[in-house]
Amino acid sequence: MQRQAAAKPARKSDTPDSGVPLIDPNPGHTLPVASDEAAEPFGSSAPVSRRTVLGGLTLIPVAAVLSRLPAASAETTYMYLTPQQAAVLDAATRRLIPGPGDYPGETTPGAAQANVVGYIDTMLSAFSFSPPKVHAGGPWSNRAGGSEDFMANFVPLDRAQNYGWQQRIASLRTQYTNGIALLDQLAGGDFASATQHTQNSILTHGQAVTFTQLLFGHAIEGMYSVPEYGGNANLVGWQDIQWPGDIEPRGYTDAEVEAAQGDVAAMSGIVGLLVQGGWAQAVAKMGGKGGVNA
Numbered sequence: 001m002q003r004q005a006a007a008k009p010a011r012k013s014d015t016p017d018s019g020v021p022l023i024d025p026n027p028g029h030t031l032p033v034a035s036d037e038a039a040e041p042f043g044s045s046a047p048v049s050r051r052t053v054l055g056g057l058t059l060i061p062v063a064a065v066l067s068r069l070p071a072a073s074a075e076t077t078y079m080y081l082t083p084q085q086a087a088v089l090d091a092a093t094r095r096l097i098p099g100p101g102d103y104p105g106e107t108t109p110g111a112a113q114a115n116v117v118g119y120i121d122t123m124l125s126a127f128s129f130s131p132p133k134v135h136a137g138g139p140w141s142n143r144a145g146g147s148e149d150f151m152a153n154f155v156p157l158d159r160a161q162n163y164g165w166q167q168r169i170a171s172l173r174t175q176y177t178n179g180i181a182l183l184d185q186l187a188g189g190d191f192a193s194a195t196q197h198t199q200n201s202i203l204t205h206g207q208a209v210t211f212t213q214l215l216f217g218h219a220i221e222g223m224y225s226v227p228e229y230g231g232n233a234n235l236v237g238w239q240d241i242q243w244p245g246d247i248e249p250r251g252y253t254d255a256e257v258e259a260a261q262g263d264v265a266a267m268s269g270i271v272g273l274l275v276q277g278g279w280a281q282a283v284a285k286m287g288g289k290g291g292v293n294a
Helices: 050-055 083-096 116-124 159-186 196-204 206-224 233-240 254-258 269-275 279-285
Strands: none
Touching: 083 116, 083 159, 083 196, 083 206, 116 159, 116 206, 159 196, 159 206, 196 206, 206 233
């Protein structure tokens, strides 16, 4: 679901339409999901670390597409997800973006610390709020000298926007209900209790890959978007990539604008190959082929 990572005001309407019914997904659905090892790229058997994958995200078309928070559990309240569904998403997103305790030696925050499951639940229940939590307001938050967090004031939708987003979210609800059910099915009944190796295998091979791609995109959004959408708790995503976040109304000083900025991308794996001019090798590593004849 493509919502803005840094909120910008959408066209306001004084007549948000609440009369368009939200289409509920058909609960009968089936669909499929990846370990104690490094995460594997889709279509490849070579391990690639989570940091390398995240570092190379801007090179892959989107369409082709530390304080620790509590894990999803029966005690956590969600607006759309059931406790079981939340537990499955918590386990799956921990494999996709692991944090401390999710992968040997991992010390930086992951999906659990950023409350990615909460972000997904907020997205799927956007129309439980008024105005719907679709477009965060503006012009700024209170994180950089603002007197008020205007981003927390979501923009009302006009009739066409309301109808369009209701349809999109209804479709996402169906995809998530089916996808979660598939993960459980492939894990023999309960994906959340399967071993990490089994979880990784399910997520990266076979029937579940389509759902994994959807989930990974939303996990990235929940990790790095503005926290008004429910993720990036305590700004752990921004802190991890050393991004200052929204800076208005304070803005940057002349010295900050002119200062050289260090490149925090890891110069290893796919990113390193690209930086060193190895485009064909990098594409091959991701399971494709490069060159003028590709």
